[in-house]
Structure formats: structure tokens, C-alpha cells
Amino acid sequence: MSADKPTTDLTTSSTSTSSVEHHGDHVPERFENPGLPPHVHRMGDTDPAAAKRSERQVVALFTLSIIGTIGFVVAYFAVPPGETVASMRLSNLLLGIGLFLAMFGIGVAAVHWAKTLMSDHERVEARHPQKSDPETRAGAIAALSEGAADSGIQRRSLLKGAVVSAVALAPLTIAVPLVGEVGGDWNVSKFRHTLWERGRRLTRDPSGTPIKPAEVTRGSVYHVIPDGLREADHWIEEKAKAVVLMVRIDPDQLTEADDRKDWSYEGIVAYSKICTHVGCPVALYEQQTHHLLCPCHQSTFDMADGAKVVFGPASRPLPQLPITVDDEGYLIAQDDFNEPIGPSYWERLK
Ligand code: FES
Numbered sequence: 001m002s003a004d005k006p007t008t009d010l011t012t013s014s015t016s017t018s019s020v021e022h023h024g025d026h027v028p029e030r031f032e033n034p035g036l037p038p039h040v041h042r043m044g045d046t047d048p049a050a051a052k053r054s055e056r057q058v059v060a061l062f063t064l065s066i067i068g069t070i071g072f073v074v075a076y077f078a079v080p081p082g083e084t085v086a087s088m089r090l091s092n093l094l095l096g097i098g099l100f101l102a103m104f105g106i107g108v109a110a111v112h113w114a115k116t117l118m119s120d121h122e123r124v125e126a127r128h129p130q131k132s133d134p135e136t137r138a139g140a141i142a143a144l145s146e147g148a149a150d151s152g153i154q155r156r157s158l159l160k161g162a163v164v165s166a167v168a169l170a171p172l173t174i175a176v177p178l179v180g181e182v183g184g185d186w187n188v189s190k191f192r193h194t195l196w197e198r199g200r201r202l203t204r205d206p207s208g209t210p211i212k213p214a215e216v217t218r219g220s221v222y223h224v225i226p227d228g229l230r231e232a233d234h235w236i237e238e239k240a241k242a243v244v245l246m247v248r249i250d251p252d253q254l255t256e257a258d259d260r261k262d263w264s265y266e267g268i269v270a271y272s273k274i275c276t277h278v279g280c281p282v283a284l285y286e287q288q289t290h291h292l293l294c295p296c297h298q299s300t301f302d303m304a305d306g307a308k309v310v311f312g313p314a315s316r317p318l319p320q321l322p323i324t325v326d327d328e329g330y331l332i333a334q335d336d337f338n339e340p341i342g343p344s345y346w347e348r349l350k
Helices: 048-078 085-116 134-150 157-169 172-182 188-192 237-241
Strands: 202-204 221-226 244-248 268-272 284-286 291-293 300-302 307-312 321-326 332-333
Touching: 048 085, 048 172, 085 172, 085 188, 188 321, 202 332, 268 321, 284 321
Parallel strands: none
Antiparallel strands: 202 221, 221 244, 244 268, 284 291, 291 300, 300 307, 321 332
16 A cells, blocks of 8 residues: 555454455455545646735735724714614614624635645645644644744735734624623613503504403414503613513413412413513413423423423513503503513512
8 A cells, every 4th residue: 555545444443344354364445545636736836926816815805804893893883773673773784794794804814815825735644543642742833833834924914914903803893892881871770660550551562552351362472562662762672671472371271379360361461571591582382281482592481370480491480460451441551560571680689
């Protein structure tokens, strides 16, 4: 077998057919080792103009990353999320494009650089035990040093400037939002209250039409928002806190704590839609079991038993919204939730 072809140690194989010695007879290898195909030089290896072209392409990709990072930072300050869905979408879109270009530019530039400009020597390495000896480790360090030298970063000053700039600026896409939040609104008391209050009607999301008990059919799940939500200040934030899921359950199947027996209405129960694990909207209702599943980490709540956790990482039941009907027969809240909605936070007392 020639020295430049990978070898296979057949004497240690567990199958008798691939063994070198089988009952004393010589068994030939099943497949001939094809070895490596002939080496094909890249254009840049033989043509300096092609190498220069590749270098320009790599610089352009790093520059794209720089533009993406700058665009991200500009968008972060110039296009805040605002109060409307459209402005939030625009802000997210611009931040997403900036982040994508920043990361994509660096990633593709690195790959293109490696494939077109770095050393193209082909080597065959024999397999060896995972634990390497000191000599091998020293060899690895030497190989890394050689790779660094092969990258040509010392000779190509333009490339060096581009890669240093792109890599140095890219962390801004994470740092700027973090720093921006330092001066933000950290008043957690706003999590204690939602728009729900005594007498506020339950309305359909997103139409805002009020709901009568007779319209709530068994087996269906209703996505509910407070009446007058759109007129509230920061209504998007208020909606994020106040969203509710409502279902009708056969009163015989309903388990209610003594102090909550009047929180439902004719089997209709309403619970916060915000998961108590880390705040995803729970929305998958299974009408046979009355289980409500959070799609993020599969916490499961029993709507027929106080929305208690029956599976998953959530540690508390979903807060219940006490409901009744008004004089016109529409479903209304009796009060706000009696505990903060959503996941735990340090200042939370219950
Ligand atoms: S956010 Fe609901 S299970 Fe994690």
C-alpha cells in the first residue's frame, strides 16, 4: 500500500469477512482504497490577479459587516419601536437586517478567505488516539502558527484592517442594546397591575367586540383583551400584560378553591395568557383534557383545576381573572388579577 494513501487497520475489525487472516487464509480487502484525487490548483494559486480579486471580495464582505453593524446602531437609536405595530415591525426589521449583515459579512468573509487565499496544501493524517502526546500538541501549536502565517494577514494590510474593524465593531450589536437598557424603565411595579379593573368588559382579540356568556361554546378557546385597550397609553405594553384565555368547561368537571368559587361564570373561566415560566403566550388548548400547553418549553396547565401546572418547568399556576356579567349581560372583570402576571422576578413577593 502506498505511503500517501490512508490506511485501514483490518486486523482489529470485528467482522470475519474483512479480516486479513481468516482460518489461516488470506482474505483480500473488499474495496480498494482510491486514495486522493489529483490536486487541482485554485485560480489564486497561479494567478496573482485572481488572488488580488479574492482579497478585494473578502474586504468587501468585511465592509458589508461593518455597514451592518453601523446600520444596526443607527436603527437602534433612530427608529425606536414606538407605539404602533407598524413602527415595531419597522424597528425589528431594521435591527434584524443590520444584525444579519454584521454576522453574515464576517462569516462569509472568513470562509471565502480560507477557501481562496489561505494555504491549499493537502495532507493525509493517520488516525491516532484522542489523547495527544506533548509532541503532537507542540505540533498543533506549530500548525496554528503556520496557519496564521499562511493567512497572509501580515502582508495584506487592507485585509488586516478590514477584519480587525469588522470583528471589533460586531459586538456593538449586542452591547448597544444592553447599554441602552441601563437608562431604561426598570420600574417592575408596573407588572403588578394590568388594565383589568372592576366592570371592564372582556372583548375578543383583536376585534374588541364584547362577549356574552351564551356565545362562549364548550371546547373553544377565546383570546380576550380588555375593552378600551386601544385608547390606553402604551397600549401594546398593556396588551402584553392583559391578554387572557377564556374557555367554558362543564361545571361538574371544574375544580375550584373555596375562595374562588365565584371567579368563574357558569363554567366559563379566564386565565392570564402569559406563561409563568418565562412569559411566552400559552395558546394550545386541548379540549378533552382541558390542558393548556405553552409552546416554548411545554409547560402544561390544567384549565379545569385552577390552571395548575401539570407538566413542565413553570412553577406557578396561571393567574385567574375573576369574571361575572354586567347589567347588559356582557362578561366583565370583577377586578384585576390578584397577583402579578408572567414569570418570577426578584421583587415579586408572591
Ligand atoms: S415560557 Fe412557557 S414553558 Fe417556558
